[in-house]
Amino acid sequence: MPSPHRTTGDCYAVRKHPNNREGVTAEQKEILIRDTTAMLERVLNKAPQTTHVVIDEIDTDNWGFSGESVAFHRQQTQKGKGND
Secondary structure (H helix, E strand, C coil), X not given: CCCCCCCCCEEEEEEECCCCXXXXXXXXXXXXXXXXXXXXXXXXXXXXXXXXXXXXXXXXXXXXECCEEHHHHHHHHHHHHHCC
């Protein structure tokens, strides 16, 4: 009887918001990988054996919006808080 799962490898990326590495432990990442894999099996019928989960942590100077880096936006926010 054929497997109900796809047999080719699938890769799914989990992008964490920039500069949120602080406080994220290796154990939490293991849980994220395990639970993401289980969800993909349950919802999309993906085989855990061929599912790859990538956690992509992006530095704030490598991520931008509104034409400026997140690092710049955060610097401006901090300056604004200092004026209160």
